[in-house]
Amino acid sequence: xxxxxxxxxxxxxxxxxxxxxxxxxxxxxxxxxxxxxxxxxxxxxxxxxxxxxxxxxxxxxxxxxxxxxxxxxxxxxxxxxxxxxxxxxxxxxxxxxxxxxxxxxxxxxxxxxxxxxxxxxxxxxxxxxxxxxxxxxxxxxxxxxxxxxxxxxxxxxxxxxxxxxxxxxxxxxxxxxxxxxxxxxxxxxxxxxxxxxxxxxxxxxxxxxxxxxxxxxxxxxxxxxxxxxxxxxxxxxxxxxxxxxxxxxxxxxxxxxxxxxxxxxxxxxxxxxxxxxxxxxxxxxxxxxxxxxxxxxxxxxxxxxxxxxxxxxxxxxxxxxxxxxxxxxxxxxxxxxxxx
Amino acid sequence: xxxxxxxxxxxxxxxxxxxxxxxxxxxxxxxxxxxxxxxxxxxxxxxxxxxxxxxxxxxxxxxxxxxxxxxxxxxxxxxxxxxxxxxxxxxxxxxxxxxxxxxxxxxxxxxxxxxxxxxxxxxxxxxxxxxxxxxxxxxxxxxxxxxxxxxxxxxxxxxxxxxxxxxxxxxxxxxxxxxxxxxxxxxxxxxxxxxxxxxxxxxxxxxxxxxxxxxxxxxxxxxxxxxxxxxxxxxxxxxxxxxxxxxxxxxxxxxxxxxxxxxxxxxxxxxxxxxxxxxxxxxxxxxxxxxxxxxxxxxxxxxxxxxxxxxxxxxxxxxxxxxxxxxxxxxxxxxx
Numbered sequence: 001x002x003x004x005x006x007x008x009x010x011x012x013x014x015x016x017x018x019x020x021x022x023x024x025x026x027x028x029x030x031x032x033x034x035x036x037x038x039x040x041x042x043x044x045x046x047x048x049x050x051x052x053x054x055x056x057x058x059x060x061x062x063x064x065x066x067x068x069x070x071x072x073x074x075x076x077x078x079x080x081x082x083x084x085x086x087x088x089x090x091x092x093x094x095x096x097x098x099x100x101x102x103x104x105x106x107x108x109x110x111x112x113x114x115x116x117x118x119x120x121x122x123x124x125x126x127x128x129x130x131x132x133x134x135x136x137x138x139x140x141x142x143x144x145x146x147x148x149x150x151x152x153x154x155x156x157x158x159x160x161x162x163x164x165x166x167x168x169x170x171x172x173x174x175x176x177x178x179x180x181x182x183x184x185x186x187x188x189x190x191x192x193x194x195x196x197x198x199x200x201x202x203x204x205x206x207x208x209x210x211x212x213x214x215x216x217x218x219x220x221x222x223x224x225x226x227x228x229x230x231x232x233x234x235x236x237x238x239x240x241x242x243x244x245x246x247x248x249x250x251x252x253x254x255x256x257x258x259x260x261x262x263x264x265x266x267x268x269x270x271x272x273x274x275x276x277x278x279x280x281x282x283x284x285x286x287x288x289x290x291x292x293x294x295x296x297x298x299x300x301x302x303x304x305x306x307x308x309x310x311x312x313x314x315x316x317x318x319x320x321x322x323x324x325x326x327x328x329x330x331x332x333x334x335x336x337x338x339x340x
Numbered sequence: 341x342x343x344x345x346x347x348x349x350x351x352x353x354x355x356x357x358x359x360x361x362x363x364x365x366x367x368x369x370x371x372x373x374x375x376x377x378x379x380x381x382x383x384x385x386x387x388x389x390x391x392x393x394x395x396x397x398x399x400x401x402x403x404x405x406x407x408x409x410x411x412x413x414x415x416x417x418x419x420x421x422x423x424x425x426x427x428x429x430x431x432x433x434x435x436x437x438x439x440x441x442x443x444x445x446x447x448x449x450x451x452x453x454x455x456x457x458x459x460x461x462x463x464x465x466x467x468x469x470x471x472x473x474x475x476x477x478x479x480x481x482x483x484x485x486x487x488x489x490x491x492x493x494x495x496x497x498x499x500x501x502x503x504x505x506x507x508x509x510x511x512x513x514x515x516x517x518x519x520x521x522x523x524x525x526x527x528x529x530x531x532x533x534x535x536x537x538x539x540x541x542x543x544x545x546x547x548x549x550x551x552x553x554x555x556x557x558x559x560x561x562x563x564x565x566x567x568x569x570x571x572x573x574x575x576x577x578x579x580x581x582x583x584x585x586x587x588x589x590x591x592x593x594x595x596x597x598x599x600x601x602x603x604x605x606x607x608x609x610x611x612x613x614x615x616x617x618x619x620x621x622x623x624x625x626x627x628x629x630x631x632x633x634x635x636x637x638x639x640x641x642x643x644x645x646x647x648x649x650x651x652x653x654x655x656x657x658x659x660x661x662x663x664x665x666x667x668x669x670x671x672x673x674x675x676x
Contacts, residue, residue, distance in 0.1 A: 017525055022457060083461075232516075265384070270380050
């Protein structure tokens with residue numbers, strides 16, 4: 001968990017420095033879910049990840065520097081710099097990702113079908129956000145997994161926001177009930193608590209492994225970085241005065257223009273914007289929802305042993321970043337030429 | 341005349357259309373954040389955030405358009421059209437014909453497209469050739485703020501489905517959202533004339549399917565759309581120093597395609613260089629070659645396109661996109 005946290009913090013730093021281009025979706029805040037689930041997998045088990053797949057790759061044992069290099073687009077990265085962080089693939093680790101929301105479900109079904117044929121007893125795990133739950137392809141994949149009794153474990157990482165939309169405002173009914181309706185047993189767990197995730201995921205994966213068909217776990221969490229680094233509403237939440245100032249003028253002239261909606265409609269939509277901003281601001285003070293800090297407090301090991309462990313992790317991550325930076329300097333094509 | 345950015349022009353034209361016609365409604369993912377001004381002005385009733393379910397809400401947009409609304413559905417990126425392909429290919433494009441011309445689908449699908457900001461091959465494709473391949477779909481790719489507003493006004497007024505593609509390098513809202521994310525440590529090769537320019541005080545529709553000449557020349561015709569046009573103009577300036585005179589033709593829409601403009605211009609220059617940010621095979625570039633052949637024009641022809649999946653690595657990404665160097669090299673070869 002700590003390696004995931006530190007490597008993603010390092011990646012965030014590289015992104016801020018302009019050494020990584022485009023979007024960057026991190027899993028900071030969901031380490032408890034990733035670790036609590038993936039600890040139950042062994043060789044030959046398959047993982048189907050979404051656009052937030054860095055931690056999953058780390059936990060499956062993919063080389064740290066290969067991941068960092070891939071994020072930087074270097075030729076010696078995990079995918080030769082062709083995929084980037086949203087499109088990480090490691091055939092050796094049976095782990096694939098996708099930047100298309102919901103696509104992890106059907107892929108996992110295919111992986112699981114091949115497991116049934118070729119590697120009985122092996123499973124496939126799909127990771128996705130609760131925002132993906134409304135994608136047809138994901139619901140279709142759950143039905144398929146149920147009727148074909150596929151060994152798929154569906155893991156929904158629920159931070160309550162689909163990009164910057166309240167998931168509850170665009171999701172009908174209850175998710176566990178929905179998946180039960182598709183024939184997949186579902187449970188809910190506090191994803192901040194890695195022990196709780198580990199226990200429930202262990203039982204469910206065991207059942208999946210024994211050929212009892214798919215299962216679904218909804219694990220709640222808070223992601224302080226939101227959907228992606230530079231999330232526009234998080235930027236407003238972090239420095240409201242600077243960020244709101246340029247928006248107020250256009251907003252004011254918009255609502256006072258002729259041919260607009262009614263005042264009631266306008267107040268309603270302004271209220272919703274304020275409400276979302278308020279909730280996102282709250283997520284910035286969510287230290288008690290930090291799975292890494294929470295686990296650290298509960299670990300029953302001597303302080304000096306913990307310090308040693310933490311320093312070991314720091315060294316591992318530093319080494320990976322250093323290697324990537326060295327490669328960026330020597331590589332002809334790597335690095336980000338758009339960086340000033 | 342006013343001065344506006346590409347993104348402001350689109351929002352302004354959209355606001356004008358919404359104020360004039362209550363049937364114009366917006367829906368798409370995250371529109372309360374992405375279109376905050378319109379959301380505040382017109383309310384959630386008309387600017388409606390959707391779940392992440394492109395197949396569902398694009399299919400609903402087709403139905404809403406059939407039933408009397410004039411929806412402007414947003415896909416964020418045209419790459420995500422693949423998730424909702426059925427709504428466009430099998431429904432929006434077919435209904436007018438299937439109904440014997442009695443039932444129309446006045447729908448606009450807005451989406452970002454195009455590369456140059458390093459987001460990988462699943463988030464910056466062009467795909468306009470794929471869309472224009474389908475009879476019944478119109479596909480528009482504006483390259484300037486004035487065109488963006490005027491073409492959007494025409495698209496909303498059109499009685500059929502129109503895919504309106506906004507290049508992510510030109511639209512500063514997309515670039516900020518997907519590329520820089522508020523960083524000052526990154527920069528992009530953005531064509532100035534495409535990012536900001538003069539626009540009319542009141543939006544008037546620009547007829548779909550009419551090309552615009554961006555530069556006059558006698559030796560060679562360079563044709564394309566979007567950012568490719570700006571790269572072509574830059575290359576043409578470079579070539580003029582070497583004594584090569586190029587005209588640059590901005591097609592502005594892929595379907596309908598202004599075949600007359602192509603045939604007329606190439607009739608003069610006898611050489612056509614297509615600059616196309618879409619994939620090379622079975623697309624716009626080949627269609628323009630077929631247009632010349634069908635017109636019986638014995639022209640020299642070359643194309644600068646994207647030849648494989650766009651690499652994530654920004655250096656290789658930029659080399660894979662039509663850039664000034666590739667265009668100038670191809671033009672010189674055509675002149676040999």
